[in-house]
Structure formats: structure tokens, C-alpha cells
Amino acid sequence: MSSVVIAAHDEATRIGHTLRTLLADARADEFEVVVVANGCTDGTASVARLFPGVTVLELETASKPAALNAGDAVATRFPRLYLDADVALGTADARSLLARVGAAGGGRPPFLAAAPRRVLDTTRRPLLVRAYYAINRRLPAFRGTLFGRGAIAVSAQGRRRFDVFPPVVADDLYLDSLFLPGEKQEVLTSRAVVATPRRTRDLLRRLGRVRAGNAMLRSTGRDVRPMRAGSWLTDVVLRRPWLLPAGACYAVLTVLAELAARRPAARTGWGRDHSSRWADS
Numbered sequence: 001m002s003s004v005v006i007a008a009h010d011e012a013t014r015i016g017h018t019l020r021t022l023l024a025d026a027r028a029d030e031f032e033v034v035v036v037a038n039g040c041t042d043g044t045a046s047v048a049r050l051f052p053g054v055t056v057l058e059l060e061t062a063s064k065p066a067a068l069n070a071g072d073a074v075a076t077r078f079p080r081l082y083l084d085a086d087v088a089l090g091t092a093d094a095r096s097l098l099a100r101v102g103a104a105g106g107g108r109p110p111f112l113a114a115a116p117r118r119v120l121d122t123t124r125r126p127l128l129v130r131a132y133y134a135i136n137r138r139l140p141a142f143r144g145t146l147f148g149r150g151a152i153a154v155s156a157q158g159r160r161r162f163d164v165f166p167p168v169v170a171d172d173l174y175l176d177s178l179f180l181p182g183e184k185q186e187v188l189t190s191r192a193v194v195a196t197p198r199r200t201r202d203l204l205r206r207l208g209r210v211r212a213g214n215a216m217l218r219s220t221g222r223d224v225r226p227m228r229a230g231s232w233l234t235d236v237v238l239r240r241p242w243l244l245p246a247g248a249c250y251a252v253l254t255v256l257a258e259l260a261a262r263r264p265a266a267r268t269g270w271g272r273d274h275s276s277r278w279a280d281s
Contacts, residue, residue, distance in 0.1 A: 001031075002031055002098045005034050005080065005082050006018070006033065009040060010041060010042050011037075011042075012044045014085055015044055015085050016048075016050070018085055018088060018089075019035075020051075021089065023091065024090065025090075025092065026091050029053075031094070034071040034075050035048040035071075036067035038066060039060065039061050040058070040062075045058050055074065064171060065164075065168065078154075078155060079154060080156075082151070082153075083150065087150035087151055087195075089192045094190070096187055096190040097190040110185075113146055114146075114184060115145070116151050116187055116191055118142065118149045118194055119191050119192065120133050121194065126199065130246075131245070135236050135246055135250040136250070138236045139232065140231065140235050141231060145184070145186065147170070147172035148172065149194065152175050166220075173213075173217055174217055174224075176224070177225070203253065205260070211257055211260075212262075214227075215261065232250050233247060
């Protein structure tokens with residue numbers, strides 16, 4: 001038995017799909033699911049309450065760290081899974097992921113933290129979005145790490161590495177920074193489907209938020225995974241010359257995102273990508 005904490009901000013069009021996918025084949029009382037609707041102006045909480053056994057909390061302020069901390073405060077089980085409200089993680093995928101941080105027979109769990117293999121949904125996306133993710137999905141920075149999936153499982157021992165989630169945007173990079181390579185694992189038998197933006201401007205908005213959030217976390221002095229600015233070229237394109245056109249698109253979009261991340265709004269705003277929420281209702 002495990003707890004699943006889901007922070008949800010205006011996710012009425014996605015939270016139903018996320019919960020249906022997670023609970024499709026779940027046994028009775030297998031998952032203690034806590035959905036924290038934070039700063040919502042839509043029916044996120046109402047949709048989540050349609051699922052029997054799901055605990056729904058509502059916060060007035062839109063804040064993912066506050067939502068994660070509120071969910072943690074009422075969750076009672078370990079191992080614990082932190083799942084983004086717009087990420088599809090199946091029942092079997094959740095089991096496989098949680099098994100890597102669960103203690104068998106009361107012993108020490110194999111790993112303190114684990115994340116699934118990410119599957120990027122680029123179906124019917126515009127050319128520039130597909131080109132960007134043709135490079136992004138091959139970057140070595142995502143191998144064996146916890147960020148970029150929208151799903152991270154931690155053991156009880158792993159959760160003791162920190163008190164509360166800090167007020168930063170890059171919560172997944174923060175969690176990744178808490179564990180040494182031998183303490184965390186990318187579970188290839190577990191897959192999380194991540195919806196990509198349906199418009200190029202929404203991709204730029206998302207990238208700007210991610211870059212601003214990562215820069216904010218690094219400014220705190222935490223020992224986070226360093227950026228390799230030229231990895232897209234040396235590790236991806238030069239080894240796969242047929243990806244050169246996609247690499248050119250990736251480079252341009254990266255520069256534009258970097259400029260967007262430097263704007264004051266990127267450091268204080270949500271930087272939300274609305275288009276990836278269009279698919280499900």
C-alpha cells in the first residue's frame with residue numbers, strides 16, 4: 001500500500017484522465033490518493049471527487065510546493081509517489097515504480113527514489129514542437145535522473161532527506177539533487193506519458209518557466225545537476241546527422257526560451273502551458 005500525492009492547478013480537463021489511468025487496475029485500498037487543488041478557478045476538485053476513495057484538499061493559493069506539502073501532511077503511507085496532474089501513469093507502471101523504493105519483508109528498499117521512463121506524446125503537434133522533442137528525448141541529461149517525468153517515488157527513508165518542499169518551481173530537480181546516483185533509479189519497466197505542448201508559443205512558455213525555475217534553484221546553492229549547453233549538438237546531432245534540421249530548430253527555440261526566462265514574469269509567474277491540457281475532458 002502506498003500514498004500518491006497529486007498537486008493540481010486548474011486541471012479539470014486532465015485530472016480525470018490521470019486518475020482513471022492510475023486507478024484502472026488498482027486493487028481495493030492499494031493506493032491512498034490525495035489530490036490537492038490549489039488556486040483553482042475551474043472544476044478540478046469536483047472532478048477529482050468523482051473517484052471513490054480519493055481525498056481532495058483545496059487551497060486558495062496557486063502554489064505547487066504548498067500543495068505538495070499539504071498533501072504530504074495528510075498522506076499516511078510509504079512508499080510515496082508524487083505525480084503531476086497532467087501525467088498519465090498506469091496502475092502497473094505505478095506498481096513497478098513503487099516496488100523499487102518499497103522495502104520487501106521489512107528490509108531496506110533497493111533505492112531511495114525512483115522515476116519512470118518518460119514517453120513524450122507529440123501526436124499531431126506542429127513541426128517545431130516535434131523537432132524540439134526529437135532532440136530533447138535523446139538528451140543524456142535525462143538518463144538515470146528523476147526530473148522531467150512528472151512522477152517521482154520515494155521511500156520513507158528517502159522522504160526523511162528533507163523537511164518540506166521549498167518554494168521553488170523546479171520541485172523535480174530539487175528532489176533529484178537530494179540523492180546520489182546509486183540511491184536513485186530510472187525504472188525502464190515503468191512509463192509515464194508526458195503531454196507536450198500543442199502550440200510552439202506554449203512550448204516556449206513551458207521552456208521559459210523550466211529554465212527560470214532551474215536557475216532559481218541553482219541560485220540557492222544546492223548541488224543540482226549541472227547544465228551542458230552543447231549536449232544537444234555533441235551527444236545527439238553529431239552522432240545522428242539526420243537530426244541536423246531538428247537540431248537547428250532546437251537551438252533557436254532554446255535561445256528564445258533563455259531570453260524568456262530572463263524576464264521578471266518568468267521568475268514570478270506560473271508559465272503555464274495550456275495547450276497540452278486540451279486533449280482530455
